[in-house]
Amino acid sequence: MPPTDASADAGPVPVHPVHPARSGPAEDTRDCEDTLDLRLPADLLALFAGKANSAAPSHDGQTSSQDQLGPLDTLDLLDQPANWGPTDTPVGTFHLVPAHVERDLPIISRWMNDPAVAAFWQLAGPQAQTEDHLRAQLAGDGRSVPCLGSLDGTPMSYWEIYRADLDSLARHYPARPHDTGIHVLIGNAADRGRGLGSALLRATADLVLDHRPACARVVAEPDLRNTPSVAAFLGAGFRYATELDLPAKRAVLMIRDRSLRHLM
Template sequence: MTAPGAERPGAADPGDPDPGDPDLEDTADLDLPPDLTGAPPPYAAECHPQPAELLDNLPAWGPTRTDAGVLQLVPVCLDRDLALIAGWMNDPVVDASWALAGPPERTERHIARQLGGDGRSVPCLGVLDGLPMSYWEIYRADLDPVALHYPCRPHDTGIHLLIGSAEDRGRGLGSALLRAVAELILRHRGRCRRLIGEPDVRNAASIAAFESAGFTRSGEADLPEKRAAILLRDR
């Protein structure tokens, strides 16, 4: 995905790869305990549904276990979540990568562009053991300008992540969450053959988290608002 706030072109879906390709086998289903298959957490209500086809109905993916607890990606509801996310964006550490510090309206515009789009990017809260503690953008990298900067394949899926609280940073939590979300995407997106992360090259902590989660650094790219490290993880 391009730097936060950049527009996305209305490119057509390049089509599905051959379903007989052995690289497209689904990962094994997770054997979730009963407490993960019952009632959704309080943050699971989706107040502004988006088109779901381009990311294989992400809102219905459900929870997954991580080394830190049970995580669920919950699509953002601006009425409910804007104050929380805007507060995170005003943390100087977060602003160094996201450049969305300022009044809530700035964060609102960034998220609203995604919510009002065709579903190629879904902004989510990361709810860990019932508490919202991170912000994610799961997006179709093959339908994003970043596809021009690496050897893109159909259905490549990208990940943006920020950890909201300073207390949750610097202790390996990002790696654990990225690893779990990568597996979640591959489990539910059978046509996705590869994942991509593209943090700012100056963000050593983010790059290390991606690498610890199984991503391999493949190069760098000049995106509209940053020089990015390109990190890939194959199925």
């Protein structure tokens, strides 16, 4: 099972290649297999098939070629995170940029080999392991988008924004249409434990709710043992909904509701 946020104040968040770390509500915790093979109908794929002419922004706001972006351009399952742009936060200007393997693999792989991150993401090892994880999402249908998060222009975190209602996580909680999940890791130890995690989780949840009008809830499922991660989600306005027995971990279902976003 993927990660969810590991290490003091928004560390990694366990996630699988195409189905990142799962998180979601949890009243229905039926014992199901970890693979939910939800396929998009052919007519829906055809509907989006011609929308592949936009370019993906780089860390400095420039664009790069479409072939690097892949399925993010052809489908709109997540309302194009590539176009969400930067946002101001109490800790600086934050920007989520869809990951490109050739550009971002070295830094993401280095972060995955940090013991604090590896304990929850389980992607420590050669770059090829992280590369397989990224390419599985980039070659998918757009239901999971791996991103690099930069703060004031410096890449410092890795994120996976995914459709929780189309993910295997949906087998473990009563998912609602357009539920959107978050997995995150803060790359450098010096950036953990000082409030950055909560600030950036709140900013990212707000980006989802601002740019995905059909989404009523942002969800996450950090490992129950990952106390700093759970605390970071609580500090970001998520509520502790329940605990879930997922295939690879005992998780906490964290939810940020659109209807409560200005109260929490």
